[in-house]
Amino acid sequence: xxxxxxGVNRDTVSYDDVHKYGLNKSMRLSHLNxxxxxxxxxxxALVATNNRNEYxxxxxxxxxxxxxxxxxxxxxxxxxxxxxxxxTYSMFNDDVTKHLFDLTSILNxxxxxxxxxxxxxxxxxxxxxxxxxLFELFNAAIDFSLSLYDKESLYPLINGEVPxxxxxxxxxxxxxxxxxxxxxxxxxxxxxxxxxxIRETESYLTFLERNEKSRELxxxxxxxxxxxxxxxxxNHIQSVDLGQLVYRLSKADVVIIGSSIKNAWLSHELxxxxxxxxxxxxxxxxxxxxxxxxxxVFSNYQTLSYTQIDDTSGSDYSNEKIEVAKSFxxxxxxxxxNDFMMKFNYxxxxxxxxxxxNKDTSHNxxxxxxxxxxx
Numbered sequence: 001x002x003x004x005x006x007g008v009n010r011d012t013v014s015y016d017d018v019h020k021y022g023l024n025k026s027m028r029l030s031h032l033n034x035x036x037x038x039x040x041x042x043x044x045a046l047v048a049t050n051n052r053n054e055y056x057x058x059x060x061x062x063x064x065x066x067x068x069x070x071x072x073x074x075x076x077x078x079x080x081x082x083x084x085x086x087x088t089y090s091m092f093n094d095d096v097t098k099h100l101f102d103l104t105s106i107l108n109x110x111x112x113x114x115x116x117x118x119x120x121x122x123x124x125x126x127x128x129x130x131x132x133x134l135f136e137l138f139n140a141a142i143d144f145s146l147s148l149y150d151k152e153s154l155y156p157l158i159n160g161e162v163p164x165x166x167x168x169x170x171x172x173x174x175x176x177x178x179x180x181x182x183x184x185x186x187x188x189x190x191x192x193x194x195x196x197x198i199r200e201t202e203s204y205l206t207f208l209e210r211n212e213k214s215r216e217l218x219x220x221x222x223x224x225x226x227x228x229x230x231x232x233x234x235n236h237i238q239s240v241d242l243g244q245l246v247y248r249l250s251k252a253d254v255v256i257i258g259s260s261i262k263n264a265w266l267s268h269e270l271x272x273x274x275x276x277x278x279x280x281x282x283x284x285x286x287x288x289x290x291x292x293x294x295x296x297v298f299s300n301y302q303t304l305s306y307t308q309i310d311d312t313s314g315s316d317y318s319n320e321k322i323e324v325a326k327s328f329x330x331x332x333x334x335x336x337x338n339d340f341m342m343k344f345n346y347x348x349x350x351x352x353x354x355x356x357x358n359k360d361t362s363h364n365x366x367x368x369x370x371x372x373x374x375x
Contacts (some may be wrong), residue, residue, distance in 0.1 A: 001042070001348045002061045003096045003133070006069055007054035012087045020077040023048045027076075029127060031055075035072060036129040040064025043131045045124040045138065047103075049116045056096065056120075058133040066090075097344070098337040100137065104145040107157050107329055114192065117142055122227055132347050139228055140340050144333075146196045151332070156317035156325040161259075161309050162192050165287050168307055169254060172285045179203045182248050184210075184265060185258020186217040189289060193256065194221055198233055206248050209239040213260070246270065250278035254285045261290040268297050271304075 008021050023031065028048055035055065036044045040063035045056045055069065070088065074081045091099055104114045121138040124130035130138075148154055149166045158167075173179055181197060183190060183205060197203055198221075207218055218239050225231050240248055249255065249270070257265065266286065281303040286293075288308045298306035317325075 002059055003093050003137070003344065004057050004059055005054055005091045005096045005099065006057075006073075006088050007052055007090075008073075008088050009052035012089060017077075017079065017087075020079060021053055021073075023053060028123060031072075031076075032124065032127045032129045035069060036127075038064070038068045038072075043124075043134045044129040045120050045134045047112070047116055047120040049112050051110070051112065056100070056134060056137070058131070093344075094337055094341055097137065097140075097340050098333060100141045101144045101333060101336060101340075104141065105333075106145070106148055106160065106163065107154065113188075114142055114145055114195065115188075118224060118227060122223075125227070133344060136343065136347060137340065140336075140343075142228065143199070144336050146199055148329075149196055151328070153328040154325050156321045157329065161289055162189050162196075164309050165193060165256070165289065166196060168287060168309070169285065172305060173253065177202045179253045180251050181205045182208065182252035182255045183258070184208045184255065185260040185290065186213045187258050187260045190256070190258040190260075191217060191220060195224060198225070198230060198236075203236065205237045206252070207237070207239040208245060208248070209241055214239070246273045246277055249274045250282075252284060253282075254287065257286070257288045257290050257293065259289045259291075262292055264292055264294050264297075266293055266297065268300070271297065271301060275301075 010018065013021060023046075028046055032044060032046055035041060035057075040060045041057055042060060043058035047054045047056065057064075057069075070084050071081060073079075073088065074084045077084070079087075100117075102108050102111075104112050104117055117138055121130065121135070124134065148158070149163055150170075152170075155167065170176075179202075181203060183194065194205060197205060207214060209215060209218065218237075221237065222234065225233055225237075249266075255266075284304050286298065286304060286306045288295075288306065291308055291310065293306070293308070295306055295308065298304045
């Protein structure tokens with residue numbers, strides 16, 4: 001049994017032919033259905049983004065014929081088989097795992113979104129083409145990407161609003177235990193931060209439900225919990241309306257204000273109401289990703305620590321520390337790859353089980369994704 005991956009991306013295909021590899025949702029379904037019944041294909045997942053199409057397969061190498069997949073791509077694109085061979089790249093076993101782990105890494109300059117792996121995993125589960133091996137592989141890749149935020153050794157390499165916000169939380173609350181988060185706003189950065197925070201088993205998240213976009217975010221998180229076998233964490237998440245804002249502020253250790261917020265929500269009057277509800281001073285961290293809050297308001301409250309996170313890049317680290325961080329990442333990636341391959345070898349010895357699909361709830365699962373007609 002073997003892991004393999006075939007892919008094409010913008011670097012392997014000429015500009016004039018990129019559109020020929022385009023896959024909308026119905027095409028992705030057709031490819032999953034068609035390729036999954038090839039001889040020797042045990043499991044199949046397809047990652048299709050604006051930049052690449054990659055087919056991840058768990059195969060019986062005794063019966064699988066590599067030419068079947070290449071000829072299939074030739075028929076789909078209308079391109080000669082010889083060109084398909086030149087334009088595709090392939091990997092096996094350890095290299096497949098390392099590539100997928102690195103694919104959504106914040107340290108990869110050409111990285112994809114974690115949402116792309118979730119979308120691929122969801123579609124494969126829904127269409128019944130994934131089993132234990134690829135399910136574990138994709139979940140391990142997602143977990144790997146999220147784990148990077150915890151690695152202080154990587155800080156010289158990490159830029160961006162989400163990493164900066166997480167680093168601020170870590171410095172303020174070095175012990176990740178019993179932390180209450182209040183989330184105000186919704187966008188990609190908030191979603192990414194929430195999925196990182198869900199890895200902390202003793203934290204609690206409260207979402208301020210303001211509009212339909214807020215409800216979509218909560219639904220996305222619910223679906224992600226189910227998809228990644230974290231349903232038990234659902235008890236740590238709740239949504240509230242504006243009527244509970246003061247109470248939830250009084251309970252929160254960390255308040256995260258997303259960049260979608262355009263107004264100054266935390267006024268002097270609101271903070272006074274919060275202190276009236278909770279007379280005892282509490283150490284609180286307020287992270288502002290919107291830049292819309294009036295920071296002078298917080299200077300009157302010694303127990304409130306306000307920080308505004310922006311998207312400016314740059315590093316204060318020496319070249320030596322940057323090189324050390326790069327070496328640490330390479331070693332960490334290799335070790336995590338080896339750990340999964342040990343798990344893979346164990347799983348491969350067992351009977352592969354397809355992941356069951358809950359037909360009653362599948363229509364409720366909603367992911368927002370750009371459908372690309374490019375590689």
